[in-house]
Amino acid sequence: MKRRSGRAFSDKPVSDEMINSILEAGRWAPSCSNTQAWNFIVLKDTQLLSKAHEALSRGNAYAKAAPVMIIVAAKEDGGCSSHGLPYFMMDVGLTVENMLLQTVHLGLLGHPTVGWNEEMLKEVTGIPIAYRIVTVVFIGYEGDPEMLDERSREKEKAPRIRKDLSEIVHWNGW
Ligand SMILES: Cc1cc2nc3c(=O)[nH]c(=O)nc-3n(C[C@H](O)[C@H](O)[C@H](O)COP(=O)(O)O)c2cc1C
Numbered sequence: 001m002k003r004r005s006g007r008a009f010s011d012k013p014v015s016d017e018m019i020n021s022i023l024e025a026g027r028w029a030p031s032c033s034n035t036q037a038w039n040f041i042v043l044k045d046t047q048l049l050s051k052a053h054e055a056l057s058r059g060n061a062y063a064k065a066a067p068v069m070i071i072v073a074a075k076e077d078g079g080c081s082s083h084g085l086p087y088f089m090m091d092v093g094l095t096v097e098n099m100l101l102q103t104v105h106l107g108l109l110g111h112p113t114v115g116w117n118e119e120m121l122k123e124v125t126g127i128p129i130a131y132r133i134v135t136v137v138f139i140g141y142e143g144d145p146e147m148l149d150e151r152s153r154e155k156e157k158a159p160r161i162r163k164d165l166s167e168i169v170h171w172n173g174w
Helices: 016-027 046-053 058-065 087-105 118-125 150-157
Strands: 038-043 068-075 109-113 131-140
Touching: 016 038, 016 068, 016 087, 038 046, 038 087, 046 058, 046 118, 058 109, 058 150, 068 087, 087 109, 087 131, 118 131
Parallel strands: none
Antiparallel strands: 038 068, 068 131, 109 131
């Protein structure tokens, strides 16, 4: 319940020790047959971050304030091939949630995103063609929501909602 995708980042630097503990939490996620298909590309150099910011969608401009970007990349055939399902995506989801929960533990905000241009991010970071960028997680200390643009501020203030359990749970069969 404490984890949330906050948008108001402060530019206060995050220590390497904290970043490492977040990566460590990601590393210990479960994965199908322990394939661990994930790769974490950590950006904290300000010049590199500025270049990477050019790849962000307009709606994700709030994330430019975050001092750390973790790009999670994986090969599409890197996980299990059971049931014809792309299990590398589940594995990446699990590692990302582990990292997000660790950000909460450390008193930081972590926000997963898909709003960016993959080719541009690959060019900035040198991620090989064979890998797909699944998500970019922005990490930082929480800042002042009043610094956000109007739309982001509205989203930030909106209540977090979920489907009711009765809509999604099927006890003893569908
Ligand atoms: C795969 C994925 C992609 C997302 N992409 C974006 C994004 O591009 N921009 C954004 O602001 N939030 C993004 N989010 C955050 C979701 O909007 C957010 O998790 C959802 O609204 C629920 O809010 P909560 O995380 O605060 O509980 C993404 C979340 C996930 C899991």
